[in-house]
Amino acid sequence: MTRAYRSGRIAGCALVCALWLSVPPAFAGGKAKPADAGTQAVIAAAARPDAPPKPPAVPDKNGAPAANDKTGAVAGTGQVFNVPRKSVPPASANSDSAIKPRVTESQKDFCNLVWGCGLIVPPGYCPDPVFVEKPRFTFDSTRCQEARTLNARGVGPGHPLYGFNLYRFLGMEYRVLYTVEDELPISQERLAYLLADLPLAAHLVSHFMNEPYTAEYIDGAHTHFKGTKGKRLRGDATLISGSSDEKHLFYFGYGVATVAWWTLKGPALMDFSYYPKPDNGKVLKYRMKLLVFPGNGVINSIMNLGLFKKVVLGKVREVLQDITGTATKLAAGGSKDILAGKDWTAEEKAKIDVFLKLP
Numbered sequence: 263m264t265r266a267y268r269s270g271r272i273a274g275c276a277l278v279c280a281l282w283l284s285v286p287p288a289f290a291g292g293k294a295k296p297a298d299a300g301t302q303a304v305i306a307a308a309a310r311p312d313a314p315p316k317p318p319a320v321p322d323k324n325g326a327p328a329a330n331d332k333t334g335a336v337a338g339t340g341q342v343f344n345v346p347r348k349s350v351p352p353a354s355a356n357s358d359s360a361i362k363p364r365v366t367e368s369q370k371d372f373c374n375l376v377w378g379c380g381l382i383v384p385p386g387y388c389p390d391p392v393f394v395e396k397p398r399f400t401f402d403s404t405r406c407q408e409a410r411t412l413n414a415r416g417v418g419p420g421h422p423l424y425g426f427n428l429y430r431f432l433g434m435e436y437r438v439l440y441t442v443e444d445e446l447p448i449s450q451e452r453l454a455y456l457l458a459d460l461p462l463a464a465h466l467v468s469h470f471m472n473e474p475y476t477a478e479y480i481d482g483a484h485t486h487f488k489g490t491k492g493k494r495l496r497g498d499a500t501l502i503s504g505s506s507d508e509k510h511l512f513y514f515g516y517g518v519a520t521v522a523w524w525t526l527k528g529p530a531l532m533d534f535s536y537y538p539k540p541d542n543g544k545v546l547k548y549r550m551k552l553l554v555f556p557g558n559g560v561i562n563s564i565m566n567l568g569l570f571k572k573v574v575l576g577k578v579r580e581v582l583q584d585i586t587g588t589a590t591k592l593a594a595g596g597s598k599d600i601l602a603g604k605d606w607t608a609e610e611k612a613k614i615d616v617f618l619k620l621p
Contacts, residue, residue, distance in 0.1 A: 363389045375433030379406035384420030436562035440552040449544045451620040470588045494520040510535040
């Protein structure tokens with residue numbers, strides 16, 4: 263296996279994951295009819311769960327607030343933050359005992375999670391616990407599962423790229439978990455190859471399924487990417503742990519999705535694992551867990567409704583069906599018009615030829 267191919271396989275689920283992560287937590291847009299002032303306030307609050315997460319400003323020893331470091335925010339994009347940006351901790355959490363530090367909501371969520379789950383507190387991130395408001399819930403084994411798992415895999419609270427942003431969201435009061443377990447009628451080798459080159463995969467899916475997909479890498483390592491499906495789904499995500507060789511991957515990202523009259527946007531964490539079906543090597547069994555973070559109790563209740571979950575899971579399955587449908591059509595001889603067409607480069611045609619020779 264070549265180094266380039268292995269690098270592509272590390273981001274093997276990228277197109278799927280970028281669009282899975284486009285089913286995020288907060289209502290932020292259109293309504294079927296004008297809402298009253300109270301409803302508008304709820305929607306606005308839900309759309310801004312203290313995002314983008316900025317390093318909290320902590321008073322200096324003279325009591326003057328420190329300026330927030332803008333690192334982590336994406337210029338000109340409002341609420342969107344760029345996940346791979348450096349995750350910057352609070353400027354200083356070790357304030358003079360005579361001065362009560364100002365603790366932001368982001369810092370409260372982060373610190374309570376780290377303390378509650380028994381993780382090591384990165385130096386300078388949290389003030390004395392007496393200054394931090396205690397949560398209204400308990401950090402039990404369920405609440406701490408993702409944090410402890412990622413910490414054990416080397417992506418801890420002090421991680422320079424993702425630590426503060428990731429664990430801040432894991433510490434939020436409201437969270438909704440969507441789980442999908444199903445089968446894909448495609449071999450491990452073909453799925454890995456098809457998804458190893460995201461621009462090629464998007465071109466193929468658009469061609470066979472008549473659905474406009476786009477995909478592109480944002481970094482040279484091919485671990486950070488963005489993708490779209492038509493005008494209703496778009497997102498970007500970063501592989502923060504795992505690999506396709508391990509068949510277990512964790513992605514952290516930000517997405518925007520339009521569902522009916524609503525626009526949903528916000529961060530999400532995805533845990534994706536898969537393995538070949540024991541009695542059929544050309545079928546994969548997979549499990550996808552998507553964790554999102556509603557901005558308040560009202561939105562949390564809505565997102566836990568069975569009907570709403572059905573819509574979200576439907577979006578996930580649509581992407582998978584398009585990808586496996588593309589693979590099926592290619593295997594059934596659908597490559598003939600591509601190989602003879604003028605809309606495909608010689609390099610793309612060569613890759614498709616290799617794909618068809620895989621088991």
